[in-house]
Amino acid sequence: MSEPTDRRSRKRLATRQAISNVATKLFWERGFDAVTVDEIAEAADVGRMTVFNHFPRKEDMFFDREAEGREVLRTALRSRDNGVAPIEALRDLAHRLVADQAPYVVFSGESQSFVRTIEASETLKARARAIRDELAEVVASALAETVGRDAGDRDAHLAAAMLLAIWATAFTEAHRIYERSQNSEAARSSLLAIIDQGTIGVVAAMAGTPYA
Structure with a gap:
């Protein structure tokens, strides 16, 4: 059997x-x-x-959580309420991940080891950049899908590129804060503050599109 x-x-x-x-x-x-x-x-x-x-x-x-991360982003956009704009749905996701203490937003000694290992390897740094580009494509396609546009929609790709840049900056700064202070709460607060601030800018840039 x-x-x-x-x-x-x-x-x-x-x-x-x-x-x-x-x-x-x-x-x-x-x-x-x-x-x-x-x-x-x-x-x-x-x-x-x-x-x-x-x-x-x-x-x-x-980077063994890469596929899981992609699905988290897709699900956040596909399951959003009709009254929530796609860009706002991703901001809400960041706050949910922090509230749920998801592994992606944990700042600790282990996360510092993770970052240091990347910084010491050109191979890992190159793969991290590639993952960011791949995630931008995932977000662009999911954004377009959620409003009924073609996957190659220019506005979706512009919004995704800006959002990924904001999230990357937020994570980098949060890890720096943790490295200096060993304060996980301060790192998480910084992460959300940057994402919130950056999202305001993306919403303004995408005004007049269904993504904002």
């Missing part, structure tokens, strides 16, 4: 998470570029091909 699909899925997800956890620990301890896939496989007690079955690229083990 074949193993139930849901059980197989749980086992697969557990294996993926275990590999990511082991890899992240090694990256923090030794630096991303100094760790090999073979070393990760050995530490996780799996085969090399098992690692690649779950993570096509080594950097995917580090």
Whole structure:
């Protein structure tokens, strides 16, 4: 009898998470570029091909929440109330994530290790920039979809580019504040203040479009 699909899925997800956890620990301890896939496989007690079955690229083990983050953004736009403008829905999302203490907006010793590991690796910095560009495309498509426009809509792409720049600035400054003060609340407050301020500017820039 074949193993139930849901059980197989749980086992697969557990294996993926275990590999990511082991890899992240090694990256923090030794630096991303100094760790090999073979070393990760050995530490996780799996085969090399098992690692690649779950993570096509080594950097995917580090940015293992990328797909989850994309879906969070899409869901926030697709599930918004009719009376809430798409740009405002994303601002509301930021406040919800902070209130729920979502892992994306946690500022701690671990998050500092995450940032320092990126800063020490050109490969990770390049991947972080690529992820930001990919997220901008995701947001642009979701913005257009939610108002019934084509995915290539110019206004949607302009709004998405501005929003991603604001969120990136907010996260960078929040991490800096935490690094200086070790104060998680101050970091979260800064994050939301920058997103709130930036959103006002995007709403003004997109006045007359269905996104604002």
